[in-house]
Amino acid sequence: MKHNRFRAAIRSYASNKYLLLMFLPGFLLFLLFQYVPMYGILIAFKDFRIIDGILGSPWAGLKHFEYLFAGAGFTNALRNTLIIALLKYAFVFPAPIILAILLNEIRLNWFRRTIQTVTYLPHFFSWVILGGILFTFLGRDGGFNRILSYFGVQPVSWLIEPSYFYGIIVATDVWQSVGWGSIIYFAALAGIDPTLYEAAVADGASRWRRIWHITLPALAPTITIMLLLSIGNFLSVGFDQIYNLMTATTSEVGDILDTYVLRRLLTMNYELGAAAGLFSSTFGLLLVVVANRLVKLYDKDQGIW
């Protein structure tokens, strides 16, 4: 029985030998650089002695995990992380899709291209720089308040109010990533047959119906795959962004798992870093598996595997 299965596998590889030849070089490179160093995960369960190497170091059990979860403020950091993650999925994830759809409705070629190019600019500036700009712009005497004053709004120091913090995190993340994120959707839109639109117009379908019945279905597989690919990093809610926007008054609501771990990460504390990474990854894996299952329930041809 087992023997048969083995032979069947050999046979199916043999019948796909050209595909296999195409596949193997890249796959071996992948194994070499992704899986050979994978034993480093063990360091999370070890007391790392440099002289003994990772594998030779003594086992430490779950010590590093206990230390990680027992620190002051862990639950607060976990809660903040989950809130920010959910907010980002609600508002940041759909933003590039909406941008792509809106741009798709623009007829003027030069206008569409210019907007595309301009909106993707902030992606190229690190949060250290964007943070500096935002502190000035959102400060009490900054440009944003000057604009609001035309509408009779009293000036606010936006970045020091804890109640505005999540809103600002979401809005600035959209601002920084929307253009860059929409590129993959532009690529997907390029696959739509223009005759579909022409036919719809001829049938007298309204703009909304065209978006709903042609554009969105064409984007759906890409949206699904982007969701599946990103959900594994659910607990990584943007360390650079939050770290560079946090102040003395917002650090309570802005404390996320990454900043929490950073505070504990001493010099060369590889064990704790690995333990924290393993925690987020395991959580992420769980989400990916569940999400993939859900997607396949809906349409068994979608999903990653």
Place this chain on the structure above:
Amino acid sequence: MGQRKGKKTWGLQAALLLMAIMLVVAGCSGNNTPNNGPAQTEQPGGNAGQAGENQPGDDQPETIELTWMVNDVMLPDSFGETYVEEKFNVKLNIVSIPRADYAQRQQIMMTTGDVPDVMIVMDPNEMKKYADQGLLAEVPMEMIEQYAPRTKAELDANAPQGWYYTEHRGKNYGIPTLFGGKTTTPGSWRVDLLEKAGVTEIPGTIEEMEAAFEALKGIGVYGMSSNGNSDYLTFQKIFGAFGVMPIQWTERDGQMMNGAVMPEAKEALTLLADWYQKGYIDPEFVTGQDLGPKFLDGIFAYNDNSSIFSIDETDPNSALSALKNINPEGDIKFGPLPTGPRGESGGWSWGTAANGIHFGAHMENEPEKIQRALEIIDSVINDEEVFVELAYGQQGTHWEYRNGTDLTMGVKQLPPYDDTVKLREEGIKGGETFFGGRPNFDLFYKYYGERLKEINETYAGNPVADLFGKPDILPSAGQYWGDLKKLKIEAYAAIIRGDQPIDYFDSFVEQWNSMGGEQLRTEAQELYDSLQ
């Protein structure tokens, strides 16, 4: 093949594949144990390999080869390297790593077995980790006494806390570097705004400050701001006026205490909360951002952390020049450190020791190399000629007297070496050396120049330093310090802004102690007692 069956076989095959991968891993792991040999053999692509061979017989027999890791970009065969090689009859293999990358690169190299002979370790906590892992050579005090006697005497006299940086579990692992002289930053005032508000005299006490702030409020200017998002900078001069410096360890009647939780800190916070409530403090102090532009823009009048170069009108890029550019009427002057109710004053200082120079563990078998390195270090710190060559370069080529005749105004680097990057590529660090850091205090002040020394003594004459230099070098600091800093920043901001009443300070102290503050205090006491 049925789909369900297929799925089951996947599990099996996945397990097989993972096993295969584990085998590969196990095969590789043989190579993973780092060899702790001298770095020359491991040095990635460096010039070290060739250097080992070119030891011709015609060289003097005592030529010693040293792999020396320095924390900035120095080009191969630079002026500085050549100078040291000729002067001290050594062959240097410089491992030069940009400052921004230094700590990380050093950690990776140390972890994977590329341990240099001599290296600066920029953070004493890193040193303690390396020592713990057996990567550093012990350097007995007698050896330092014998080969770097002048430096040892200078450290004992002016920077004894440096020995905390090189000590670990009762052993000494290197030689501390100096961070002379005793400095804090001056505070500066927008005197044009003071005048406009009718204040003619630069305030010197807390009371005078308060009066000036009230007057400034009348013209719509905040009295002061500060970096409220920092564990140590927040209103440092005001705390100094109450004789306390938060987050530093200090000693009272033989007892160790942390400034952050001392009763004097509560006094200062009471005053600051009052000032905030009266509208003397820029509410955006909690961001710690844009302090420079806001000061120039006249949002607030007292800047509690200025550069000693900021009112140099001869420098077209100084803060004063920038102010004059937008506002010819504007003017900035230094003010004395404000004095508090008990006549105290002070500003934050990092102390007089910088960090340490250490030696790879393999050097324990080659004491003559450690000795030679110590001799070089002792010389660059104390011999004027050697120090000047390596800190400023050659007179006429790299530097000249600022006033053209003597050292009263200090020295200036000549173009193109006035660009720090270009200077350092030459192996000249500027004001200090790559091989020993800053010089002894006499040399430091000599080249610092009278003018700066005078500014320092008049306006920043009372630096307050941690008893250990850096407050986070205690054994369990890594575990607690991050949380304590966060707690301190948040609590202070909340109290000053009035989000919490003054009495919240007491509950803050309780939290501080329970979150590791008490544990660290005990350790500080032990460390202090052990080295008395």
Place this chain on the structure above:
Amino acid sequence: MHHRTWGEKVFDGVNMVLLLALAFLTLYPFMYTLTMSLSTPVDAKMPGLHLLPMNPTLEAYNKVLTQSGILQAFVNTTIRTVGGITLVLVFTSLTAYPLSRKSFPHRGLFMKLFVFSMLFNGGLIPMYLLIRNLGLLNTMWALLLPGVVTAFNLIIMRNFFQSIPEEIIDSAKIDGAGELRTFTSVVLPLSMPVLAVIALWSGVSHWNAWFDAMIYIQDLDKQVLQLFVRRTVIEESDALASQTELMHATSYSKETLKAATVMIATLPILCVYPFIQRFFVKGIMLGSVKG
């Protein structure tokens, strides 16, 4: 031609206004940094929006570009980016294509392996040891090879290949084309949009990468451009360093230098996008099938 209703005109108008507002906001950091980089150090210290330089000067650029090693770093980064894009496109598409074919055995297992690698990794030390044991330390290969096939790119590409109708591929085979030929002459031309996206992604990530270079590259003449950016931006925030800087009266404004360094490191990669855009034109794929 379709006659636009009043409602559609309103939609178009609102849409354009919205997009213009967004463009205005997203242009700001670029304009700000550009202005800073062209300002005199004194102007840069001034408060305000910094939308236009008051006394434009190229001094900061001059200062940045005369740093020794920066031009070499520019060349290195360009080689890295071009090489990186090429390797990623070739290897990822070759690896992804078989995984998109239903006949290929154990597809699910392979995909699981890829997904797992996206979430878990062994960390810095084993990676460094691997690179060292392979003899790649201090070579460009240490920067190029590890990212040649990554799960993210592979899955995106496979999904795109999967969306190509089975019949097109089958008909090519009936015409007698082998797997490789089908792939290069049918599948790849149909996949230009996704290839363009992956090229852009990997190009930008190679252009912006610095951590691997910081860890694996020792020689100054092999360094990459972003390390210069990092150094200029980071040194500012180092407390002890800035105290040391106080020793130097040459307080050349760091703001302008920082901005100029960022502009120099960013402008070239920004110019790439417009070339990528032409692969996003509607109907480009269909054209290549039916045409």
